[in-house]
Amino acid sequence: MDPHSYADFSQLLTDSIALDLFLDFERRIIVGSADFTLRQAFSGDFVLDTRDLLVRGAFDSSSPAKKPLAFDISSERHPIKGQRLVLHLPSPTSRFLILFTTSPQASALQWLDPSQASSGKHPFVYTHCQALHARSIFPCQDTPSARFRFSARINIPQEMRAVMSAAHVERLEAIAPGRAVEVFEMEQPIPPYLFALAAGEIACEELGARSRVYGEPGMVKAAAQEFAATEGMIEQAEALFGPYDWERFDMLVLPPSFPYGGMENPRMVFLTPTVIVGDRSGVSVVAHELAHSWTGNLITNASANDFWLNEGFTTYAERRIVEVLDGKERVALHYGLGWNGWEEEIERFKDRPEFTKLKTNQENVDPDEVYSQVPYEKGCFFLKRLEDEVSRPAFDDFLERYIAKFRFTSIDTETFLVFLRDYFPGIDEKVNVDRWIYEPGMPPDAPKPKSGILERVLGMVAEFKSQSESYDEEAWKKYLESLKEEVLGWQALEWQVYLESLPKKVASVMILRDLDSVFHLSRSPNWDLRVAFLVIAANSGFQACYNDIEQALMMVGRMRYLRPLYSGLLDSKDEAGMDLAKKVFAEARPKYHPIARSVVEGLMKAKDGKSNDGKLYEQ
CATH class of the missing domain: 3.30.2010.30 (Zincin-like)
Incomplete structure (x- = not known):
């Protein structure tokens, strides 16, 4: 059922896990135990996912004696799945305890030195478990289909505070010299990728x-x-x-x-x-x-093959919320950004069209590697197409019943399609549903966004493209004057649509020099705008912005920014830009999250002809 998990779905799923976690900041490890409760008693071989965990022991915790259990863990690490842990349960039991220690290189954890935290006084740690990284913190059936409840006791230095994706129950002081324990409880069942923990100086x-x-x-x-x-x-x-x-x-x-x-x-x-x-x-x-x-946490995709059920629905829902807050004219700008993002992914996956489908086949594929805007944007435009066809009131009723029926469950695309077709009989005669779901690319009936605001912004983009293709200083100055008039009423979103719609590379860097001198984009306090401009500067070899690019890459680790900036420098054909990318990464690498490091390393290897692509592209 899940190509990315060793979990055996013919076995029982976990009902709940009680975790005790000791956070060792000096060694950058977690020493812990996980007490599993199954949905009913089971005997035989029970399979769990792990990645780089040291499993120190296993015990039957259904009785006070806590008899040791035999277990095997694969000696070889699968590049995607990690290592299979098999517990041998000789007689029916519904509870067992596993003792484990994480690796300092655990893919879900980033340990920050005090110098990397804002106050500079205390270290900091946080987790990120999506898509397959919970298994690097504790053994589990690491698939979105295996929802479980959990409790947790987090042992931390006394001067720190811990937070979790769970209800805070109490804080126990002076458990040991200089240590405190934060106690949490999550009563609703969640998939493993939603397990979250952070600790540090937190207000x-x-x-x-x-x-x-x-x-x-x-x-x-x-x-x-x-x-x-x-x-x-x-x-x-x-x-x-x-x-x-x-x-x-x-x-x-x-x-x-x-x-x-x-x-x-x-x-x-x-x-x-x-x-x-x-x-x-x-x-x-x-x-x-x-x-x-509602869409993702309450109803979850059964596997990474069905990821659009999370992100397509959520992007659509997000834009419905924004429409209420800002109006239909402005929400069209969000759809415009989404359309731009979709077109970028078409280019990115031109040699791998499988990953421009909604329902994908990710057998032997790392979901991080093919993470993209496709499930977000194609999924959202599919739902908007359905809404336009059946009417908003009818689609809202559909959403209400969909959420009510599948709440606190994980489903696949085919389950959704059965529900859709039962609710809207004959929908396939009006919308080519299978074309949307199972074929690559964006279908021709995709509802392209329209609004007066969006059209005006795109009009300025079209004029920019004309000016940049045949640079004429006098004509360009006139364009700048008209742009200064137009932007008087712009908010950040208009600027973002404008910048992300411009060509990623311009022939004359004089254009970028003038644009920046008038609007100060290279140092905008809005990171989306700053990076959108710096990406064009990087691709164009505009060396006057290289200090600003270096500063950006040193300051933040968000992959929405890292990937296009590093890619721009590496693809610019400017030796100074390529050298800058390597120099900055060598210095910034320790500051980046483990996932972000692998993104940039992939880009560097791709440039050297050693791999196909950098991993991950964040929405």
Whole structure:
């Protein structure tokens, strides 16, 4: 059922796991135990996923005697799945305990020195388990189909605080000299990739009755101002999709090395600090992670082959929330960005069209390697096409019933299609559903975004392209004057659509020099705008911006920025740019999350002809 897990689906699935985790910052390891409760008693060989774990023992915990259990762990590490752990259960039991220690190189963990944290006083650690990385923290059936409840006791230095994707129960002080224990409970069943933990110097600010923002002390107040409207956003989402089932929607703003815009961990969403700009322009990231509370967290894809069920639905839901907040004219800008992103992926996967399908075949494929905007954007445009065909009221009723039927379950694409066709008989006569799901590329009936605002922005893009193809200084100056008039009413989103729609490479760097001197894009406080401009500068070999590119690559580890900036420098055919990429990565590498390191290493190897592509492309 899942090409990325050793889990045997003819066996029972885990009901709950009780974790005890000792965080050793000096050795950068977690020493832990996991007490498993199965859905009913089982005997025979029980299979779990691990990656680089030292398994120190296994015991039958169903009785006070805790008899040792024999186990085998594969000596060879599969490049995608890791190592298979097989417990030998000689008689029926519903509980067993495993003792383990993580590796300092665990793919889900980033350990930060005090110098890498904002205060400089204490170290910091955080997890990222999507897609296959929970198995590097504790043994588990590491597939989205295996939902489980958990409790956790997190043993940390006394001066620190821990947060999790779970309800905080209590803090126990002075458990041992200089140590404290934070106790958590997650009563709703979640897939393993939503397991989340962070510990360090963490403060918090209240946002509303159900929401709070956490972060390092130096940034938490700015984050609270940025996300002040969160409670209202939750209410708008509930009006669209039904009751919020996770009690709280708290957020943790992580250090700059966090490799994603956000991660939808229930009860404790993780966010990049790059969304804190001061003008609340990062609200769409929060809207996306909030929407996951229904589509992704509540209803989950059964495997990576069905990833669009998470991200296509969530992107559609995010844009419905943004439409309520900002109106139809402005939400078209989000669809415009999505269309641009989709077209980039068509080019990226031109030799691997399998990965422009919604339902993919990822047998022997690392899901991180083919992570892209396809499930987000093609999935969203498919749902918008269905909405346009059946009417919004009918589609809203469909969504309500879909969420009610499959809540707290993991499903595959075929289960969704049965439900769709039962609900809308004859839908295939109006929409070529199989073409959308099983064939590559974007179908010709995809609803292209339209609005007056979007058309004006794209009009300025078209004029830029004309100017850049045949540079004439006088004509270019006139264009700059007209652009200065046009942007007087622009917000950050218009600028983002404009910059991300421009050619990635321009013939005359004089154009970039003038654009930057007028609008100061290379040092914009909005990271999306800054990087969009610097990507063009990198691809064009605009050396005047190389210091700004270096600064950006040293400051943040978000893969939405790293991949296009490094790619631009490496593909620019400018020796100075290629040398800069190698120099910066050698210095910045220790600051990046393990997943981000592999992205850039893949790009470097691809440039040297040693591999096909860098891994991962973040939305």
